Each structure stands twice: as C-alpha cells, then as structure tokens.
Amino acid sequence: MIVAIYKKELLELLREKKTLMFMVLLPLVIFPAIFGALAFFATKSIQDSNTRILNFYVDQAAYDNPLVLKLQASEHFNLKRDLITNDQAELKRALQDGQIDFWLSLGDSGQIAEDTQQQVHWKMYYYNADGLNAPLRRVNSILREIQQQITTARLQGLGLNDEQQAAILKPVVLEQNNLAPKRETMGSLLGGFIPYILLPLCLMGAIYPAIDLAAGEKERGTLESLIIAPVAASQLVLGKFLTVFTASMACVLVTLLSLLLWGFIFAQGFAVQAIVQLGETFGILSLFVSAVMLIPVALFVSALVLTIAVYAKNYKEAQNFMAPLSFLIFAPLIAAMLPGIQLNWGWAIVPISNVALSIKEILKGQADYLMLSTIWLSQLGLALCMLMFCIYWFKREAVLFR
Amino acid sequence: MLSVRGIEKSFVLKNAKQMQQFKRQDPRICGRRFKVLDGVSLTCQAGEVVALLGANGAGKTSLLRVLSTALKAQKGRIQCNQADAQKNLMAYRRQIGFLSGTTGLYERLSGEENLRYFAKLYGLDAKQQSERIAHLSEQLAMQNFLKRRFGDYSTGMKQRVSIARALLHDPQFLILDEPTTGLDIKARGLILNFIAEQRAAGKGIIFSTHDMAEVNQLCQRICILRQGQVVFNDSEAVLLSQTGQTSLAHAVLAMIGD
Numbered sequence: 001m002i003v004a005i006y007k008k009e010l011l012e013l014l015r016e017k018k019t020l021m022f023m024v025l026l027p028l029v030i031f032p033a034i035f036g037a038l039a040f041f042a043t044k045s046i047q048d049s050n051t052r053i054l055n056f057y058v059d060q061a062a063y064d065n066p067l068v069l070k071l072q073a074s075e076h077f078n079l080k081r082d083l084i085t086n087d088q089a090e091l092k093r094a095l096q097d098g099q100i101d102f103w104l105s106l107g108d109s110g111q112i113a114e115d116t117q118q119q120v121h122w123k124m125y126y127y128n129a130d131g132l133n134a135p136l137r138r139v140n141s142i143l144r145e146i147q148q149q150i151t152t153a154r155l156q157g158l159g160l161n162d163e164q165q166a167a168i169l170k171p172v173v174l175e176q177n178n179l180a181p182k183r184e185t186m187g188s189l190l191g192g193f194i195p196y197i198l199l200p201l202c203l204m205g206a207i208y209p210a211i212d213l214a215a216g217e218k219e220r221g222t223l224e225s226l227i228i229a230p231v232a233a234s235q236l237v238l239g240k241f242l243t244v245f246t247a248s249m250a251c252v253l254v255t256l257l258s259l260l261l262w263g264f265i266f267a268q269g270f271a272v273q274a275i276v277q278l279g280e281t282f283g284i285l286s287l288f289v290s291a292v293m294l295i296p297v298a299l300f301v302s303a304l305v306l307t308i309a310v311y312a313k314n315y316k317e318a319q320n321f322m323a324p325l326s327f328l329i330f331a332p333l334i335a336a337m338l339p340g341i342q343l344n345w346g347w348a349i350v351p352i353s354n355v356a357l358s359i360k361e362i363l364k365g366q367a368d369y370l371m372l373s374t375i376w377l378s379q380l381g382l383a384l385c386m387l388m389f390c391i392y393w394f395k396r397e398a399v400l401f402r
Numbered sequence: 403m404l405s406v407r408g409i410e411k412s413f414v415l416k417n418a419k420q421m422q423q424f425k426r427q428d429p430r431i432c433g434r435r436f437k438v439l440d441g442v443s444l445t446c447q448a449g450e451v452v453a454l455l456g457a458n459g460a461g462k463t464s465l466l467r468v469l470s471t472a473l474k475a476q477k478g479r480i481q482c483n484q485a486d487a488q489k490n491l492m493a494y495r496r497q498i499g500f501l502s503g504t505t506g507l508y509e510r511l512s513g514e515e516n517l518r519y520f521a522k523l524y525g526l527d528a529k530q531q532s533e534r535i536a537h538l539s540e541q542l543a544m545q546n547f548l549k550r551r552f553g554d555y556s557t558g559m560k561q562r563v564s565i566a567r568a569l570l571h572d573p574q575f576l577i578l579d580e581p582t583t584g585l586d587i588k589a590r591g592l593i594l595n596f597i598a599e600q601r602a603a604g605k606g607i608i609f610s611t612h613d614m615a616e617v618n619q620l621c622q623r624i625c626i627l628r629q630g631q632v633v634f635n636d637s638e639a640v641l642l643s644q645t646g647q648t649s650l651a652h653a654v655l656a657m658i659g660d
Contacts, residue, residue, distance in 0.1 A: 005523075222508055231523050
C-alpha cells in the first residue's frame with residue numbers, strides 16, 4: 001500500500017509546475033544562470049576597474065617626475081593636460097564630477113636624487129566612496145617599481161652587493177613547511193563546506209513537496225477522502241514521507257549534476273581534472289561514506305518538514321512555518337565550520353553539527369569509525385523518532401482539522 | 403444495518419473569540435469544551451434513505467464525519483453490520499462510502515487515475531479496479547472525459563467522479579453531507595437520481611440537506627438534530643402528526659425551534 005501511495009504522490013508532484021521549478025529548473029538552469037551571471041559581472045567589474053583609463057592631474061612643474069612619466073607611459077592612465085589649476089577646491093570638484101580620478105601633489109621634488117638618503121613625501125588625492133580604491137591600488141603598483149629601482153640604486157651607492165641588499169631589505173625569511181598532508185588540508189576546507197552546501201539543498205528539496213502533500217491536501221479538500229480510506233495513518237504518512245525524501249535527494253543530485261554539467265561546459269578539461277583530483281585525494285570510499293553520512297540527516301529533515309506541513313492549515317501558513325527552519329539547519333552547520341571545532345563525543349550528540357564534523361573528519365582521513373557509526377545510528381534514530389512523531393501528529397484530529 | 407448509539411463528540415475551543423461565536427449561554431459549552439454531539443443514536447437499514455436535518459451548527463456535519471470515521475467519537479458505538487468502527491476500523495470503512503460538497507479529488511491526476519488510486523486504497527486488485535471503473539464510468543456517463551485531468555472538469559463532471567469514488571468499493575452504506583449544495587439543476591438531478599438508484603440497489607443512505615423537496619422525494623425516515631441531540635427520528639407522517647403541521651418545512655421548523 002505504501003508503494004501505491006508513494007507512486008501516486010510522486011506522479012502528482014511531478015505534474016506540478018512548481019515542483020519542476022524547484023526540483024529541476026532551479027538547480028539545473030536558474031541557479032547556475034544566477035551564479036554564472038554573478039561571477040561574470042563580478043569578474044567584469046573587477047576587470048573594468050583594473051583596465052579603465054584613469055584620468056589624473058598633476059602640476060605642470062612635475063611632468064618630468066618618474067611616477068608621472070611611468071603613469072603617462074601606461075595606456076591605462078591619462079594625464080589631463082587641459083586642466084590647469086592649483087586651486088584645491090576646483091580640483092576636488094573635478095574629482096567629484098568625474099573629470100579626473102585622482103590628482104598628485106608631488107611638491108618641489110620633481111626628481112629624486114638616488115644618492116641621498118632622504119625620504120620624499122608625495123600626496124595622492126582620490127575619491128574612494130565605493131571602498132574598492134582602484135586608483136590607489138593601481139598607482140601603488142606602478143610606484144612599487146620606482147621604489148624598487150631607487151632602493152636598489154641607493155643600496156648599490158652604499159657599496160652593497162645583492163646578498164647584502166637582500167639581508168637589509170628582508171633581515172628574516174620565514175621558510176614555510178606545512179607538514180600536514182595535502183588531503184588533511186583539503187579535507188578540512190572541503191569537509192566544512194560540503195555539508196554547508198548539501199544540507200540546505202536537502203531542506204530546499206523537501207520543503208515544497210512536504211507542503212504540497214500535507215497542507216496542500218488540506219487546502220484542496222482531498223485529505224478527508226484519504227483519511228477515511230481503509231489504510232492505516234502510518235502507511236499514508238510513510239508514503240508521503242518517502243516522496244518528500246525522494247524529492248530532497250533528487251534536489252541534491254540534480255544540483256550536483258548541474259554543477260558537473262555546467263562545470264564541464266565552461267571549464268571542460270578542468271572540471272574533469274578537478275573531479276579526478278578530488279577522487280584521487282580523498283578516495284572514492286571516503287566520498288561514498290560522506291554521502292552515506294548525509295542520508296539520516298536528509299531523513300530527519302524530510303520527517304521534520306512533513307510534520308510541520310501536516311500541522312499547517314494551508315500553503316501560506318506552511319510557508320510561514322518553514323521560513324525560520326532554515327536558521328535551525330544553518331546554525332549547527334555554521335558551528336561545525338568554526339575554526340577549532342573538532343569532532344569529539346561532546347559534538348557527536350549535537351544533531352546536524354555531528355554529521356558536518358564527521359564529513360570533515362572522513363575527508364581529512366582521520367575518521368574514528370566507532371564514533372561515525374554512533375553518529376549515523378543516533379541521527380537515524382532521531383529521524384525515526386521524528387517520523388513516529390509525524391505519524392502520531394497525523395492521527396490527531398486537532399492537527400488535521402485545525 | 404448501520405447503527406449509531408450514544409455518540410458524544412466535543413471540541414476544544416481555542417480562544418475567547420470562538421467562545422463568543424458560540425454564545426456563552428449555549429448549553430453545549432462546558433468550560434473550554436464544546437459538545438457538538440450529545441448522546442446521538444440512530445439506525446439506517448439496507449434500502450433505506452434517512453434524511454439528517456437541523457439548523458446550521460446543529461451537529462449534522464460532525465455526525466456524518468464521525469460516521470465516515472474522519473472524526474472519532476469520544477463516547478458511543480458505531481456499527482455497520484458486524485463491523486465495529488472502534489474495534490475493526492478497516493472492515494467498517496470498507497462498508498461505508500462518504501461524499502460531501504467539500505471532499506475533493508486530485509486535480510493533477512486524471513479522473514481514471516484518481517479512481518484507480520482510491521480503488522487500490524480500498525484493496526481492489528488490478529482486475530477488480532478495471533471492472534469497477536468501467537462499470538461506474540458507464541453508469542455515470544464518464545467515458546468521454548475520464549482520461550482528462552480532474553482539474554479541467556466542470557462541476558458536474560467532478561461530482562460524477564466523486565460519486566464514483568464513493569462507490570468504487572461497492573459499500574453497503576452511503577453517507578452524504580449536503581451533496582447537492584451549490585450545484586446547478588443538472589448536477590443536482592444527477593445526485594438525486596444517484597441516491598434513488600442506490601436505494602433501489604439495496605444500499606442504506608444517510609444524507610444531510612436543507613431542501614425539503616429532496617427529503618419528500620427520497621427519504622423514508624427523518625432524523626432531526628438540535629444542539630447536538632436527536633429530537634426526532636421517525637417517518638415524515640409521524641413528524642407531521644406530532645407537530646400538527648401540514649407542510650414538512652413547517653414541521654421541521656417546529657422541531658428545530660429558535
């Protein structure tokens with residue numbers, strides 16, 4: 001009977017445009033399109049700010065300053081020769097109006113004597129309202145070359161060879177030797193990140209079907225026909241629960257497939273290489289065990305959203321109830337991502353956090369399988385308890401006929 | 403025989419607003435509970451049509467929902483032939499067909515898919531499902547639209563499929579909650595014919611209505627509820643003589659009171 005209910009629920013769900021939207025179109029097309037567009041515009045914006053021609057002003061007296069000469073030599077800077085003023089207020093206005101992007105006040109020292117040991121102070125005026133500060137960054141990168149040339153010339157003037165110069169410029173060199181295996185480092189990074197991506201997907205995939213199969217049935221008046229049929233409430237709930245769980249898993253799989261597909265389309269060889277590298281670093285077994293660890297959480301999430309949806313009177317109320325749920329899922333996930341948080345028997349009893357930390361340990365190759373089994377079974381137990389509660393909830397008149 | 407004895411059902415009132423709605427002087431309110439059915443007893447024999455009458459809020463829908471097992475009674479006994487609704491719920495449900503104006507079917511499934519699904523829930527095997535659906539489809543003239551999605555049907559078409567859903571498992575007794583409310587004259591005629599046919603086929607029917615013409619046309623017995631209690635349970639002739647009225651509507655009004 002459960003199979004018959006499951007099949008019908010799945011068929012009905014697949015015929016709903018909203019389901020297709022949330023389960024297929026969103027992860028397969030809309031999410032990649034949004035992320036792709038965001039990445040495109042972010043890259044373009046950074047590229048634009050780095051390559052845009054910056055107009056600047058400097059007093060005529062400093063036209064032979066090495067920085068000015070270098071800036072002029074670059075095709076990305078334009079000296080505004082038509083602007084002739086020394087009035088700060090007028091220059092400020094020009095800056096605000098966008099006529100110039102910055103102006104330099106280089107003082108009297110147009111030239112820098114290489115044989116002196118005096119520090120020269122130059123001033124740069126710019127308008128950094130957006131916080132990006134591209135003009136300062138770009139001028140600094142050109143000034144760095146000049147600084148280096150002058151430093152080398154001055155040190156050579158003092159009769160220092162290359163080795164002595166290096167000793168003065170960088171008296172101490174800290175050689176970095178990370179003894180942690182590459183797998184552990186990568187595992188620590190990815191292990192925190194993977195549950196953070198996958199568990200919200202589980203939740204997103206489960207919410208809509210749960211609302212449709214529970215609160216939706218109440219709203220459409222089909223629940224009454226269903227509960228008077230000679231079928232135990234537990235069977236009805238299990239049929240619905242399996243559908244929600246399937247949708248939740250399908251959402252995760254479709255999103256992963258979508259990432260692979262779009263990765264392959266845009267990065268081609270790189271995507272395949274990344275997957276192969278991932279498999280080689282962590283081992284297929286570790287990736288498989290990580291996926292298995294997620295199953296009881298997905299079961300728990302499915303049972304939880306179904307329980308909430310059973311209680312709701314209608315779609316709208318169900319959606320209101322679901323909104324704070326994401327915070328309940330995210331909080332333990334964020335806790336697991338915090339630096340210094342390690343899996344121990346204390347964290348092993350914190351739902352969701354324990355699974356996220358387990359995945360981290362598995363990918364790092366440091367998993368304690370006794371602890372993992374305990375976490376898996378306890379999480380499964382929790383999911384079953386939630387499912388039992390959902391069945392009890394479904395039998396209550398006060399819940400069904402609120 | 404479908405028999406109901408000493409049924410009691412009460413709901414918890416959620417808030418003061420609801421209390422005001424039900425009026426404080428209503429004797430059915432006891433603390434935070436509202437007794438919607440108070441010792442209701444009635445019977446329905448095979449081949450008999452019982453009309454359930456009463457003012458709005460008298461408890462008709464609650465009683466029919468209890469009979470359909472959508473709601474559970476706190477006290478009393480409901481039996482259909484040998485099946486007790488408390489002790490042998492599934493057997494009881496197989497002998498009952500329930501239809502109301504608000505019971506819906508799945509709009510994204512076709513009429514046939516809906517019927518097949520409910521047939522499965524009622525334990526019919528594949529062969530029985532096909533036979534039963536073919537029979538009902540012919541009887542209710544649904545052949546032309548049964549393959550289309552339920553959501554695309556007209557009200558009349560929906561009503562026919564809903565009737566078929568209630569009859570799929572060939573129940574002994576039918577419980578109908580205001581089945582003609584909101585229907586046009588054609589769909590209403592279809593329901594009334596259906597009730598007459600089912601009665602002729604030997605099925606027992608309990609149905610609630612506010613239309614005295616329907617009662618006059620179809621019913622052998624009248625059961626009147628007032629504030630959750632049965633105040634009359636006999637034939638139309640007895641009702642008329644007991645109230646001294648000449649029309650059914652006036653007789654019912656006399657029984658219902660204020």
